[in-house]
Amino acid sequence: MSDSDLSFFRGASALIRTDLSFRPAVTDKVVLGLTGGIGAGKSTVSATLAACGAYIVDADLISRELVEPGSPTLTEIVAAFPGEELLLADGSLDRSALAGLVFNNLSNRAVLDSIMLPQIISLLLQRAKQSSRPVVILDVALLIETGIHEKVDAVCVLTADKQLRLDRLEGRGLSRTDAQSRMEAQLSDEERLRYAHWNLLNNGSAADTKACAQELYRQLNGMLSGH
Numbered sequence: 001m002s003d004s005d006l007s008f009f010r011g012a013s014a015l016i017r018t019d020l021s022f023r024p025a026v027t028d029k030v031v032l033g034l035t036g037g038i039g040a041g042k043s044t045v046s047a048t049l050a051a052c053g054a055y056i057v058d059a060d061l062i063s064r065e066l067v068e069p070g071s072p073t074l075t076e077i078v079a080a081f082p083g084e085e086l087l088l089a090d091g092s093l094d095r096s097a098l099a100g101l102v103f104n105n106l107s108n109r110a111v112l113d114s115i116m117l118p119q120i121i122s123l124l125l126q127r128a129k130q131s132s133r134p135v136v137i138l139d140v141a142l143l144i145e146t147g148i149h150e151k152v153d154a155v156c157v158l159t160a161d162k163q164l165r166l167d168r169l170e171g172r173g174l175s176r177t178d179a180q181s182r183m184e185a186q187l188s189d190e191e192r193l194r195y196a197h198w199n200l201l202n203n204g205s206a207a208d209t210k211a212c213a214q215e216l217y218r219q220l221n222g223m224l225s226g227h
Contacts, residue, residue: 008211008212008215010204010207010208010211010212010215011204011205011207011208012203012204012205012208013200013201013202013203013204013205013208013209013211013212014200014201014212015198015199015200015201015212015213015215015216015219016198016199016200016201017197017198017219018193018196018197018198018199019154019196019197019198022153022154022197023223024153024154024223024224025153027224028134028224029133029134029135029136029224030134030135030136030153030154030220030223030224031128031136031137031138031152031153031154032135032136032137032138032152032153032154032155032156032220033137033138033140033143033148033149033152033154033155033156034046034049034137034138034139034140034143034155034156034158035140035141035142035143035144035149035155035156035157035158035192036141036157036158036159036160036192036200036202037158037159037160037165037183037186037187037189037192038141038165038169038179038182038183038186039160039164039165039166039168039169039179039183040158040159040160040165040202041158041160041168041202041209042139042141042158044202044206044209044210044213045156045158045200045202045209045212045213045216046058046137046139048209048210048213048214048217049135049137049213049216049217050137052135052213052214052217053133053135053217053221054133054135054136054137054217054220055128055131055133055135055136055137056137056139057124057127057128057131057136057137057138057139058139059120059124059138059139059140059141059142060139060141062120062123062124063116063120066116066119066120066123067093068092069090069091069092069093070091073115073116073119074093076115077093077098077112077115077116080111080112080115081101081108081111084097084101085097086098086101098112103185104185117146121146121148121151124138124140124148125151128152134221134224135217135220135221135224138152141186143155144187144191144192144195145187149195154197154198154220155195155196155197155198156196156197156198156199156200156216157189157192157193157195157196157198157199157200158199158200158202159189159192159193159199159200159201159202160201160202160203161203162183164203165179165183166179166180166183169182169183198216198219200212200213200216
């Protein structure tokens with residue numbers, strides 16, 4: 001293994017291999033869990049990996065599919081919170097109302113998780129298994145919290161300086177208070193990094209981030225036979 005496989009630096013960003021012993025369980029496919037705190041840049045990394053040829057399974061997209069208007073899951077959620085106005089006029093989920101119902105309410109969060117998480121995890125793993133691509137990425141914000149990290153071959157954790165993350169979130173329209181609250185409600189970077197095989201430190205420009213994501217794909221693909 002060369003030094004370039006241990007760390008890759010581009011501008012203020014870096015890809016650091018934190019588990020040097022990792023090798024895929026099979027030689028023709030690797031499934032990577034991609035995670036990181038809000039504002040760490042997961043969307044950019046995921047899009048870059050897709051452009052490189054990876055198959056992306058996005059937990060957020062699956063969660064949206066599950067609650068489409070008229071779906072059994074949406075019906076179950078509405079029934080689980082009687083008396084709450086959770087549907088918009090067109091029959092779609094009022095995401096803001098649901099978020100307000102479960103944020104900082106552990107009981108309501110547990111009810112929602114009991115409905116959503118088993119289905120999300122099942123579909124994530126099913127789609128990863130069905131893919132014929134050599135590199136499969138499970139894009140999951142709560143990868144560690146839900147235990148999905150135990151069902152993938154490896155984990156890449158995105159991190160970024162707190163101030164930079166706050167600036168990015170404010171750029172999306174969140175207030176500083178809301179951004180801080182959302183960050184504090186999640187696992188810390190230190191907790192996530194305990195499970196990491198790679199750490200993508202995303203403190204640079206978008207171009208820096210993309211270069212690190214491309215290097216991650218190169219390393220993953222290079223571990224497979226015939227690549």
